[in-house]
Amino acid sequence: xxxxxxxxxxxxxxxxxxxxxxxxxxxxxxxxxxxxxxxxxxxxxxxxxxxxxxxxxxxxxxxxxxxxxxxxxxxxxxxxxxxxxxxxxxxxxxxxxxxxxxxxxxxxxxxxxxxxxxxxxxxxxxxxxxxxxxxxxxxxxxxxxxxxxxxxxxxxxxxxxxxxxxxxxxxxxxxxxxxxxxxxxxxxxxxxxxxxxxxxxxxxxxxxxxxxxxxxxxxxxxxxxxxxxxxxxxxxxxxxxxxxxxxxxxxxxxx
Amino acid sequence: xxxxxxxxxxxxxxxxxxxxxxxxxxxxxxxxxxxxxxxxxxxxxxxxxxxxxxxxxxxxxxxxxxxxxxxxxxxxxxxxxxxxxxxxxxxxxxxxxxxxxxxxxxxxxxxxxxxxxxxxxxxxxxxxxxxxxxxxxxxxxxxxxxxxxxxxxxxxxxxxxxxxxxxxxxxxxxxxxxxxxxxxxxxxxxxxxxxxxxxxxxxxxxxxxxxxxxxxxxxxxxxxxxxxxxxxxxxxxxxxxxxxxxxxxxxxxxxxxxxxxxxxxxxxxxxxxxxxxxxxxxxxxxxxxxxxxxxxxxxxxxxxxxxx
Numbered sequence: 279x280x281x282x283x284x285x286x287x288x289x290x291x292x293x294x295x296x297x298x299x300x301x302x303x304x305x306x307x308x309x310x311x312x313x314x315x316x317x318x319x320x321x322x323x324x325x326x327x328x329x330x331x332x333x334x335x336x337x338x339x340x341x342x343x344x345x346x347x348x349x350x351x352x353x354x355x356x357x358x359x360x361x362x363x364x365x366x367x368x369x370x371x372x373x374x375x376x377x378x379x380x381x382x383x384x385x386x387x388x389x390x391x392x393x394x395x396x397x398x399x400x401x402x403x404x405x406x407x408x409x410x411x412x413x414x415x416x417x418x419x420x421x422x423x424x425x426x427x428x429x430x431x432x433x434x435x436x437x438x439x440x441x442x443x444x445x446x447x448x449x450x451x452x453x454x455x456x457x458x459x460x461x462x463x464x465x466x467x468x469x470x471x472x473x474x475x476x477x478x479x480x481x482x483x484x485x486x487x488x489x490x491x492x493x494x495x496x497x498x499x500x501x502x503x504x505x506x507x508x509x510x511x512x513x514x515x516x517x518x519x520x521x522x523x524x525x526x527x528x529x530x531x532x533x
Numbered sequence: 534x535x536x537x538x539x540x541x542x543x544x545x546x547x548x549x550x551x552x553x554x555x556x557x558x559x560x561x562x563x564x565x566x567x568x569x570x571x572x573x574x575x576x577x578x579x580x581x582x583x584x585x586x587x588x589x590x591x592x593x594x595x596x597x598x599x600x601x602x603x604x605x606x607x608x609x610x611x612x613x614x615x616x617x618x619x620x621x622x623x624x625x626x627x628x629x630x631x632x633x634x635x636x637x638x639x640x641x642x643x644x645x646x647x648x649x650x651x652x653x654x655x656x657x658x659x660x661x662x663x664x665x666x667x668x669x670x671x672x673x674x675x676x677x678x679x680x681x682x683x684x685x686x687x688x689x690x691x692x693x694x695x696x697x698x699x700x701x702x703x704x705x706x707x708x709x710x711x712x713x714x715x716x717x718x719x720x721x722x723x724x725x726x727x728x729x730x731x732x733x734x735x736x737x738x739x740x741x742x743x744x745x746x747x748x749x750x751x752x753x754x755x756x757x758x759x760x761x762x763x764x765x766x767x768x769x770x771x772x773x774x775x776x777x778x779x780x781x782x783x784x785x786x787x788x789x790x791x792x793x794x795x796x797x798x799x800x801x802x803x804x805x806x807x808x809x810x811x812x813x814x815x816x817x818x819x820x821x822x823x824x825x826x827x828x829x830x831x832x833x834x835x836x837x838x839x840x841x
Contacts (some may be wrong), residue, residue, distance in 0.1 A: 289664065294576070303725075305727070310681065311617075311681055311683075313761050314680050314681035314682070315617065315619065315620055315680060316620055317680075318584065318678070318680060319619075319620055319623070321620060335800055337723075342698060354645070358621055359614050359616070359617045360823065362830070363615070363616055363617030364615055364616065364617065364829055364830060365616065365723070365829070365830040365832030366616070366644075366645040366646070366647060366684060366720075366723075366829055366830055366832075366833070367645060367831075367833065368645040368649075368831075369615075369645050369718045369719070369720045369723070369831030369832070369833060370720040370723040370830070370831050371720065372718045372720045373718075373719075373831075374720070374722025378718075380718070381645070381646065381718060382643055382646060382650075382657075383616065383643065383644055383645040384610060384641055384642070384643055385641065385642045385644070386624055386626050386642035387639075387640065387641035387642070388625075388642055390639075390641070391641060394639060394641050397661070398657055398660065398661065401657075401660035401661060401663065401664070402660070417637075418771065419621060421620065423620045423621060423622060423623065424620075425622065425623070427621065427622050451639050453636060453637055453638060453639050454636040454637050454638070466821070470695065481649055492762065511797070523622070524624070525636075526639070
């Protein structure tokens with residue numbers, strides 16, 4: 279049985295505007311795209327919504343997260359759309375990433391998308407032994423969607439560098455989950471990272487160390503916390519989160 | 534070996550003629566004649582009264598899932614041409630899952646392979662099912678709304694039609710077994726269409742032909758073993774050129790719907806499969822290719838070989 283394991287985790291924040299945001303031609307195209315996107319819902323784009331463009335480009339955010347050495351597989355996970363809603367970002371990353379990896383993107387699953395991406399990547403372990411998961415979230419939505427929405431507080435991105443010769447990782451994404459407490463019982467881990475969706479359970483988790491992720495970063499918070507750990511001393515690590523909107527319980531175990 | 538279990542489709546009855554795009558895209562009468570006579574593009578399927586959720590739901594309804602089948606679905610993968618198709622955080626995929634009692638399935642979108650994302654989704658579904666219980670199923674959804682200019686028309690190439698398909702996938706099965714899959718990712722075409730169109734058109738036919746021949750070779754077959762190609766409905770002349778390059782007879786490429794439906798995003802493959810079966814073009818044991826390509830700030834050329 280082949281499986282990928284975690285070699286390294288890195289995270290970044292992006293305090294400066296995207297270069298693409300300053301491109302007036304792009305802003306005009308984005309305005310058309312968003313106007314047409316909103317119209318069927320009876321929504322409109324405010325006249326000043328894109329002056330300036332405040333959001334980030336996932337292509338730009340991902341480039342500094344790319345590995346220096348060749349990889350065979352790259353998967354991009356995201357939830358909030360970026361300022362290039364028609365761009366095949368993961369395909370672009372294949373072009374600029376060492377190794378010209380096979381790539382694709384996973385979305386439409388809230389914060390569970392990164393965990394699902396890991397599950398999918400495990401299916402490639404036998405043939406694509408060097409892999410990188412990039413999860414990104416940007417904090418600007420230039421329209422009122424007319425429904426409650428939770429946006430990240432900051433633009434953030436993470437990369438998990440995975441390899442088939444590292445201690446194997448395992449991932450579960452449990453849909454329609456009410457049984458959060460039962461599922462987290464008996465976690466066999468030295469270090470547990472809990473996302474904002476599970477922060478209330480911190481006292482119930484039995485582990486040498488429990489780390490609470492930044493709850494203001496729904497997609498990247500847990501992985502940012504993972505990246506802050508010393509992987510050599512953290513022992514067996516469990517990363518867990520719960521998407522309250524789509525009701526996915528997600529658990530990833532490393533080591 | 535991944536197998537297709539059943540395919541449900543929905544194509545709305547309304548059509549928009551290519552001429553309706555003339556004003557928006559500044560098409561001259563000569564260009565319109567070229568589209569109709571040369572590319573064989575005439576109209577596109579249109580569903581003005583249906584939302585994306587409704588469109589996808591009609592394709593799932595056409596599957597007529599049994600309660601037992603629905604309970605076995607562990608994954609629902611929505612394959613899209615365009616990464617962003619509804620305002621955030623609306624989620625048609627999960628709305629469809631709720632409507633059909635599929636909340637127990639893990640549902641997510643896969644893409645960034647443009648119109649070839651449907652093949653990616655089938656391959657990923659098979660990969661996930663390979664380590665699931667043997668009776669588990671996955672559902673692959675395709676189809677989009679032509680909601681904005683770039684989702685209605687590809688300059689000098691194609692017009693998009695609205696429709697949807699739902700494909701039930703199993704880890705193994707007696708028919709429509711996946712023998713190979715090849716995806717060639719061309720991220721160098723990461724510009725606005727007008728910036729990359731010239732070079733993209735120059736390499737298009739060779740790249741798509743190479744994907745087809747590579748997938749056939751990966752399946753341990755030769756082109757003479759392929760009974761049929763189920764294409765994406767981009768236009769007829771593109772497939773004439775691909776066939777000429779790879780030496781495959783054009784009359785074995787199912788181009789029935791190009792002039793009528795238009796290019797139905799990632800759903801073409803499944804719509805054409807349905808037609809091929811209905812017309813008796815696939816016999817038990819026949820090998821066939823599903824091929825697709827797309828460009829949308831990044832290009833992908835993909836092909837998949839099946840045994841019927």
